[in-house]
Amino acid sequence: MSVFDALKGQKQALPILTMAAKAAANDASESQEMTHAWLFTGFGREKAALLFAASLLCKSEGCADCSDCKTALAGSHGDLELVKTDGLSIKIDDVRELVQRASWSPSTSNYRVVILESAERLTDSAANALLKAIEEPGLRTVWILCAPSAADVIPTIRSRVRTLAFVAPAQLPTTTSDEILRLPFEIKDIAGAFMAAAKIVELAKSGAESVAETLNDEELKKAKEAWGQQGSKLTAGGSKAIKELEKGQKSRQTRMVHDTLDTILLDIAVKYRDQLVGVASDSEKLKIIAKIDAVMDARARLARNAAPLLTMEALMVSLR
Numbered sequence: 001m002s003v004f005d006a007l008k009g010q011k012q013a014l015p016i017l018t019m020a021a022k023a024a025a026n027d028a029s030e031s032q033e034m035t036h037a038w039l040f041t042g043f044g045r046e047k048a049a050l051l052f053a054a055s056l057l058c059k060s061e062g063c064a065d066c067s068d069c070k071t072a073l074a075g076s077h078g079d080l081e082l083v084k085t086d087g088l089s090i091k092i093d094d095v096r097e098l099v100q101r102a103s104w105s106p107s108t109s110n111y112r113v114v115i116l117e118s119a120e121r122l123t124d125s126a127a128n129a130l131l132k133a134i135e136e137p138g139l140r141t142v143w144i145l146c147a148p149s150a151a152d153v154i155p156t157i158r159s160r161v162r163t164l165a166f167v168a169p170a171q172l173p174t175t176t177s178d179e180i181l182r183l184p185f186e187i188k189d190i191a192g193a194f195m196a197a198a199k200i201v202e203l204a205k206s207g208a209e210s211v212a213e214t215l216n217d218e219e220l221k222k223a224k225e226a227w228g229q230q231g232s233k234l235t236a237g238g239s240k241a242i243k244e245l246e247k248g249q250k251s252r253q254t255r256m257v258h259d260t261l262d263t264i265l266l267d268i269a270v271k272y273r274d275q276l277v278g279v280a281s282d283s284e285k286l287k288i289i290a291k292i293d294a295v296m297d298a299r300a301r302l303a304r305n306a307a308p309l310l311t312m313e314a315l316m317v318s319l320r
């Protein structure tokens, strides 16, 4: 068994991560395969970060069975720093503290792993404070930043990390349906723009819901087993843990909606770009470029946690 079993569908990322884990275990920390600063993007990036962390903290490259693996996957390993953010931004003071803690030597494992979720919420000054740390992280420290897409972190960060994109499992539509892609091009009036926005958000929500429900049920079942539920009674610690779990599931579902919308927006942008090829007049070209800009702007707003429906409505009105 291996922690990487959970990443079977990730055809691009999986071989890179397994080779990195192998190189790290053989202490080839300066090798090509292993690097000390990563950016994970796309679907399930936070889970993937935990799995990779487990493979680095485990004594046998992520057996999924030892206590290093188990505590790493639960986010509670002593040499793992898991940073989640409830706030709208990650500020410079938070990062300074984090950089300091990241430089501590690992206590039981070979590495100290820092997972920074929602790296898209780093303020510019916070991102700058992070630069030096991820450029020269120290031999025993590994940084894994997570963000919806590489475009969501500033270029100076992007150029110092190895980026891995994770794709949605088969149940989520990985390509946007033609029906959805046609919508922005068929808008005739404001009412039509609002309808198109509603339809796209609805699709993203229902897709995320169906996937989330399956995951949620499975996790709840396991958590209840772990806390030894008998009948409808849970121990005191158990109910608190279940509440925490449910809270995490809710925010994951929100993220999934955002991720799906992000994919749709990228596909729409590509469609406009394709249109550019057949256009001769400069003024027509400029119009299309303005539309691509509007789509990218909507992505940026969603990444900053803007309300999906409002964002899509504003976009569809400007694409009209």
Ligand SMILES: [Zn+2]
Pocket (backbone or CB within 6 Å): 058, 059, 060, 061, 062, 063, 064, 065, 066, 067, 068, 069, 070
């Ligand atoms: Zn293990």
